[in-house]
Amino acid sequence: MPWLAVRLALVVGLLLASSPSLAKPPHRLAESSLRTRVIGGAVPARSRPAFDVLAQRGWRATWDRDTSVPARIFGSYVDAPGAVGDPAIAERAARQFLAQHLALLAPGAQLADLVLASNHVADGIRTVGFAQTWRGVPVVGGQLGFVFQRDRLFAIGSSAWPHVSAQPGAKTTAILPLVRAGAITYHAATVVDVDAGHDKWRVYRDARGRELARESRIMTATGTLEYNAAVRHPGGARNDFPAPAATLTANSVPTTTATNGTFSWSGTVAATVRPVAVPLIMDDPCTSPVSGTFVCVLDQAGSPATTTWTVPPGGTAVWDLASDELGDAQLTTYVHANLAKARARIINPSVAPWLDTRSLFFVNENGSCNAYSTGNDVHFFRESATCANTGRLADVIYHEFGHSLHNNSVITGMGKYEIHLSEGLSDFFAANLTGDPAVGRGFYLDASPLRDIDPLGSERVYPVDFDFDPHLSGLIIGGALWDLRKALIKSIGPAAGVARAEKVFAGVMQRADDIGTTFIAALIADDDDGNLANRTPNYCAIERAFGSHGLVPDHMTTRVSPPRVEALEIAMDVETPATTTCTPPTVVAIDVTWRVGDGAPSTFALVAEGSTWRGAFPAQPDGSVILYSVDVVYDDGSVQMFPNNPADPRYQLFTGSAVPIYCESFNADPMWPQAGNMGLEWQWGPPVVGAAGNDPATPFTGENVLGTDLSGDGRYRPNLIATITTPVIDVSKYELVHLQYRRWLTVEDSLFDEATIHANQTEVWRNATAQSGTLDHVDREWRFVDIDLTPHVASGSLELQWGLTTDFAKELGGWTLDDVCVVGLQKIPLCGDGERDDNEECDDGNTANHDGCDDSCIDEVTAGGGGCCDAGSATSGNLLLAGAVLLLGRRRRRAQRCC
Numbered sequence: 001m002p003w004l005a006v007r008l009a010l011v012v013g014l015l016l017a018s019s020p021s022l023a024k025p026p027h028r029l030a031e032s033s034l035r036t037r038v039i040g041g042a043v044p045a046r047s048r049p050a051f052d053v054l055a056q057r058g059w060r061a062t063w064d065r066d067t068s069v070p071a072r073i074f075g076s077y078v079d080a081p082g083a084v085g086d087p088a089i090a091e092r093a094a095r096q097f098l099a100q101h102l103a104l105l106a107p108g109a110q111l112a113d114l115v116l117a118s119n120h121v122a123d124g125i126r127t128v129g130f131a132q133t134w135r136g137v138p139v140v141g142g143q144l145g146f147v148f149q150r151d152r153l154f155a156i157g158s159s160a161w162p163h164v165s166a167q168p169g170a171k172t173t174a175i176l177p178l179v180r181a182g183a184i185t186y187h188a189a190t191v192v193d194v195d196a197g198h199d200k201w202r203v204y205r206d207a208r209g210r211e212l213a214r215e216s217r218i219m220t221a222t223g224t225l226e227y228n229a230a231v232r233h234p235g236g237a238r239n240d241f242p243a244p245a246a247t248l249t250a251n252s253v254p255t256t257t258a259t260n261g262t263f264s265w266s267g268t269v270a271a272t273v274r275p276v277a278v279p280l281i282m283d284d285p286c287t288s289p290v291s292g293t294f295v296c297v298l299d300q301a302g303s304p305a306t307t308t309w310t311v312p313p314g315g316t317a318v319w320d321l322a323s324d325e326l327g328d329a330q331l332t333t334y335v336h337a338n339l340a341k342a343r344a345r346i347i348n349p350s351v352a353p354w355l356d357t358r359s360l361f362f363v364n365e366n367g368s369c370n371a372y373s374t375g376n377d378v379h380f381f382r383e384s385a386t387c388a389n390t391g392r393l394a395d396v397i398y399h400e401f402g403h404s405l406h407n408n409s410v411i412t413g414m415g416k417y418e419i420h421l422s423e424g425l426s427d428f429f430a431a432n433l434t435g436d437p438a439v440g441r442g443f444y445l446d447a448s449p450l451r452d453i454d455p456l457g458s459e460r461v462y463p464v465d466f467d468f469d470p471h472l473s474g475l476i477i478g479g480a481l482w483d484l485r486k487a488l489i490k491s492i493g494p495a496a497g498v499a500r501a502e503k504v505f506a507g508v509m510q511r512a513d514d515i516g517t518t519f520i521a522a523l524i525a526d527d528d529d530g531n532l533a534n535r536t537p538n539y540c541a542i543e544r545a546f547g548s549h550g551l552v553p554d555h556m557t558t559r560v561s562p563p564r565v566e567a568l569e570i571a572m573d574v575e576t577p578a579t580t581t582c583t584p585p586t587v588v589a590i591d592v593t594w595r596v597g598d599g600a601p602s603t604f605a606l607v608a609e610g611s612t613w614r615g616a617f618p619a620q621p622d623g624s625v626i627l628y629s630v631d632v633v634y635d636d637g638s639v640q641m642f643p644n645n646p647a648d649p650r651y652q653l654f655t656g657s658a659v660p661i662y663c664e665s666f667n668a669d670p671m672w673p674q675a676g677n678m679g680l681e682w683q684w685g686p687p688v689v690g691a692a693g694n695d696p697a698t699p700f701t702g703e704n705v706l707g708t709d710l711s712g713d714g715r716y717r718p719n720l721i722a723t724i725t726t727p728v729i730d731v732s733k734y735e736l737v738h739l740q741y742r743r744w745l746t747v748e749d750s751l752f753d754e755a756t757i758h759a760n761q762t763e764v765w766r767n768a769t770a771q772s773g774t775l776d777h778v779d780r781e782w783r784f785v786d787i788d789l790t791p792h793v794a795s796g797s798l799e800l801q802w803g804l805t806t807d808f809a810k811e812l813g814g815w816t817l818d819d820v821c822v823v824g825l826q827k828i829p830l831c832g833d834g835e836r837d838d839n840e841e842c843d844d845g846n847t848a849n850h851d852g853c854d855d856s857c858i859d860e861v862t863a864g865g866g867g868c869c870d871a872g873s874a875t876s877g878n879l880l881l882a883g884a885v886l887l888l889g890r891r892r893r894r895a896q897r898c899c
Contacts, residue, residue: 040516041062066179074156106158115132118412139177142177144159155523202217234442330364330391339433340397364389375404426474457644487541491538520532544636562642585635666702677719686710723804726800746777752810
């Protein structure tokens, strides 16, 4: 399946959009697809009475926005002697708590509706999970979990659905909750699993056979005998890796290599050695010579690799197929799949029984730019002109196996396999193995990564950056875990830090059921006494790492304002909270990097003056445009970058003065003509407060703006073409003409959605794109923009047009404009235009003689100037654009009188 098809919403995989030539899928899943929860910290009003009794005992909670059910309860504990050692005691304690608080944890349910689903103990933590039913029929997604440590019940999780009601029929196999516009409806459904080639779906149908919703069952994108393989990707370093647990024959006698690739045979002479497939179970599907006890690599191109070696005593056989794409994919997958399984045994020993079975890895499948996991099996595609063979990429193998590891690590009733969560966990699993947060190197046939879970200064934050694309949403939790890993390495050392980070990672895999519940899952994994009220051994490291990604409710930390610029002076405010549980990070440096045009960059530092840091740009010639960014450095080594928009990573600053030619501040409706395929998309008025598209809450100036979809939910429509055009503007008096305006734009990568500006029908700007299609343009503040339009002026005139063209999926906020101005620089001297130039004594707006100012703009009354008719001249005002401040000087003309 092409990576562009990942945009169908629920398919899970490592890699993102592929080349533009790949066809998009014919449809998009309906909004009735299974929901992704949004978790918040505020207690819903309807839940306060039921929660008050727990709150009085010190319990805290996070809440499901749609159901008003507590997603996680923590902060206190209930003694449960013997619960960790005895599953029956733990179950009784869980049921007792459930009975006491059923109206809170599962409103409207009966105790009999909650059925024991798991009773799991590992590393001193026992988790008891219950699945929700209604009249004996499973409720999709409904579950509750209870966590014990040191014989204390100290954490509870619920994703139970409230007040379930449906009309089941004879064929009903599930009750399907659907959320539309905040309202929950329940449907009696029949569940059908559909296998359509590479697509595997679980489809929910009503009694008439109509589809209600569907979810993907594919969990996309992942010795001595030695196999030669790429360390990361075919274009990089290679190594001879031990082939662990490989099955082979030595002198026709079956044997298996040890973890270090060694094997033995009888006798003291050289042996003839062949790789072979050894059945482990009845009807074993593994028929590949590239196989072993734990990994079987099945070639789908019809050419399974095989060979024969003659190995002397003490010798080494190396299998090297580096020049053969299909063969190399088989060996590389075997090597890195075994490395992934070995590391998984350390990270989560509780899934050892699954890890000890032989996993199937399918390589060289038809198609390209893809890889996926089904929850156990993993599939990789062949090379194309655009993408590498994914079976030859270590990162992809690790990532895809990470999906399978997550799927098998979930503790039913408490955790859940959720697509956005799993993408982030799988990225972290890959990065943790390579030690490199840049994931997916080699995918596009070079060393560049597909994603970076530790981007400099532009971390993803929940829920603002929660995205239609689960790979992008996954960067939130992937980044939080990587930041925690760095902090723990710094505080307790590399080995202990990585081990503790992996313990937290395992806990998140087991007990989180979406990104919003990962913080509590991390604390549970880190806890050592069954009481989260007294924090955990590494609480502050977890709070800081997860809090910086928006995953800690009401997180308080150091805040830095965007830069303010007046003339060439720049200032930034730093606000450090006075009272916090954990010491907030301290700003130790603020550095400004700047350049003019394509010139070499320079840097200067801001200096702290109390809570404000100040500095200044060097003087520049009038009309220069400075491009700059700001790095805020904290004492923990982290960096915050301004502006936070990787698609447009530099502010603009216009220096000097310019003359306003045509300006529109949108105090009144400009009535600019617009066109499009869906009626009127552009609107004038105040911004939409709290809009889903991340639009501004307030105008830059005044009370109104011009933008796309200001009256609805703030998101532009799919399959849209919309433009708006200014009147024709006379710019004939100026040699240089610029467009200067304020912008707040949120739009998908231009591979999918295009935001453009045209001047006289020539494109002068469009939003950025990346090869992966993931470089969304998301402004988080009002941005000043300067565009030189001089080359596009036609016959002294300009007509400007803003446009938006969108595809079928993922709608953001689109354009919001304020303070649009066309300005002039270097006025063209012209007698008779009503403005006195430097070489004119007067200019009365005409070239007639005998009216006090002649046709050469010489004063006819007083030779040499100074006559009464030079009163017809005008002093030009200035448009001063200094940093973030737009000052419009207006033209002033004295009353014209002739002698």
